[in-house]
Amino acid sequence: MGGALILGLLNSGLYFQAFSSFIEPLGESFGASRSVILLAFSLANLGEPLIGPIQGMLVDRYGPRWVMLFGITLAGLGFVLSSFTGSIVVFIAIFAPLVAVGQSMGMLQPAVATVSKWFVRKRGQALGYTFTGFALGGALVPLVEYLIHAMGWRHAFVVIGVTIWALGYPIALMMRRSPEHYGLLPDGDASKEHAAAAEKASGRKVTEVDFTLKEAVRSRTFWTLNVAFSLRMFVVASITGHFIPMMGEKGISSGTAATLLLLFSAVTIPSRLIFGYLADRYSKMRLMEMLMGVMILSLIVLNFSSATWHVAVFIVIYGITWGGSGASLIMAIRAEFFGRKNFATIAGASSFLNLGGVVAGPVVVAIIFDAKGDYQFVWQLFVIIAGLSTFVMFFAKRPYPNRPLAQTP
Numbered sequence: 001m002g003g004a005l006i007l008g009l010l011n012s013g014l015y016f017q018a019f020s021s022f023i024e025p026l027g028e029s030f031g032a033s034r035s036v037i038l039l040a041f042s043l044a045n046l047g048e049p050l051i052g053p054i055q056g057m058l059v060d061r062y063g064p065r066w067v068m069l070f071g072i073t074l075a076g077l078g079f080v081l082s083s084f085t086g087s088i089v090v091f092i093a094i095f096a097p098l099v100a101v102g103q104s105m106g107m108l109q110p111a112v113a114t115v116s117k118w119f120v121r122k123r124g125q126a127l128g129y130t131f132t133g134f135a136l137g138g139a140l141v142p143l144v145e146y147l148i149h150a151m152g153w154r155h156a157f158v159v160i161g162v163t164i165w166a167l168g169y170p171i172a173l174m175m176r177r178s179p180e181h182y183g184l185l186p187d188g189d190a191s192k193e194h195a196a197a198a199e200k201a202s203g204r205k206v207t208e209v210d211f212t213l214k215e216a217v218r219s220r221t222f223w224t225l226n227v228a229f230s231l232r233m234f235v236v237a238s239i240t241g242h243f244i245p246m247m248g249e250k251g252i253s254s255g256t257a258a259t260l261l262l263l264f265s266a267v268t269i270p271s272r273l274i275f276g277y278l279a280d281r282y283s284k285m286r287l288m289e290m291l292m293g294v295m296i297l298s299l300i301v302l303n304f305s306s307a308t309w310h311v312a313v314f315i316v317i318y319g320i321t322w323g324g325s326g327a328s329l330i331m332a333i334r335a336e337f338f339g340r341k342n343f344a345t346i347a348g349a350s351s352f353l354n355l356g357g358v359v360a361g362p363v364v365v366a367i368i369f370d371a372k373g374d375y376q377f378v379w380q381l382f383v384i385i386a387g388l389s390t391f392v393m394f395f396a397k398r399p400y401p402n403r404p405l406a407q408t409p
Contacts, residue, residue: 003171004111005133010167011107012137014160015099017261018144020244021254025153030088034245035366037088041241042359043096044078047104050355053213055105056113056348060341063177064110071106072168074098079161083154106168109351110175112327113344116335117178120186120208121280123335127328128276135272135323138265142258178340186340210339211401216346219399221337224392226353229330231389232292233357234364235299235382236322241362246375250311260315267319268326275324276332284333285396291325292390299386303379337398 019041026037058067078098085091112130119126147156179186216222239246247257278287298317305311331347338346365378 003174004115004130006167007107007111007171008131008133009136009140010133010164011103012134013140014137014144014163015103016134017137017240017243018141020241021141021145021148021258022153022156023242023245024254025148026088026091029153030091032088033366033370035363035370038241038362038366040088040092040095042361042363043092044099044103045237045358046096046355047100047102050352051101051104052109052348052351053345054348055109056344056346059110059113059344063181064114064175065172068106068110068172068175069169071102071104071110072164072172073102073106075102075106076161076164076168078102079157079164083157083161104351106172107164109344109347111171112331113347114175114177116331116343117340118186120340122187124276124279124284124329124332125273126276127332128272128274128279131323131326131328132269132272134327135265135268138261138268141261142255145255145258208339209337209401210341211337211346211399212342213345213349215401216338216342216399217349221396221399222346222350223353224396225333225337226350228389228392228396229350230354230357231385231392232295232325233354234361235295235386235389236326236361237358238361238365238378238382239318242365242369242375242378245369247311249375250305250308252308252311256308260311263312264315264319264322267316268323271320271323272326272328276328279329279332284329284336285393285398288325288329288333289390289393291321291329292386292393295321295325296383296386296390299379299383303383 023034023037026032026040027034030037055067075098078095081098082091082095085094112127115126115130116123144156144160147159151159176182211219243261244254244257247260248254252260275287275291294317298314298321301310301314301317305314334347334350335343365375368378368381369375
């Protein structure tokens, strides 16, 4: 869990949240428009959706370690080699595929799948702690900004690539398969009797199911969840990819915007932990729907903000919902609905279906910006899409396979 947290920190702070810091330097260096630069970012997010199903099957069958070592190698290489490119076409051709496959196989799905396999009763809390690393990533964005201004984006890319290798390899070597593979029980339970007593003390009966990918795909819930999550990711990925330029339109400098990400991290960390705790005690879907309502509220605040303190209010409200309704709760819902045995495979297939939101969002927003010259229409569009996501979630009901259920010990 600690290793997955650090990988989330690196992926978020050096890449996902930090990429908006590179938009202007890359545009100036290559003479490219914002939409073209964001295309590189969006294509680099294709890894998990495109190779997710295959990657998931490899993790379920062989464990996460070698999959992650391969991915970390490619992720670091993507940053290092991209720093030597002389045109935007070559940059995209190198950065997009290497980082796409690398960050997916080395820093995202395998680590999360591993945590999901080791916890059942405490899964919400475990994933909440795991994804605190992703939230903490905001604290690294000012450092990335400093590196860009001090040594240029090319040297900053080299530093990022080497850092991924230096920290990623040892963490990958620590990863282990499911507890049953080592004769252990989930949640750190010493015995079945201890697990039964802990479940009774929690006051919530946990029923485990194990769907195959074929069974999951045949359920209406699988498709309903993926449509809802894709719509949510359209908004989240777009705001992340355009954050610093968006804040510039609100009259906020890039340095101040990077500092606001520290506030964002400060809010999302307790949000992940609190809602991770609540997810083990209350309906995960009801919590998700409530948090999406909060997201809509935050986006309305963004639409009407005209001062730095208005934006700070948006950051706080959005940070609560971004942290609480983020990947930790999404993964906990998938694991509860479809089980642990084939979790990585099913999560990988889901990632493929979330392709539209993750990849299309930042590019569509960039195209709208290039056409209109501002983000005014985009902010209104975010409210509509978040509302659609929330509406679809109300139709997601827990599925059950057409065979006997396994009761957790």
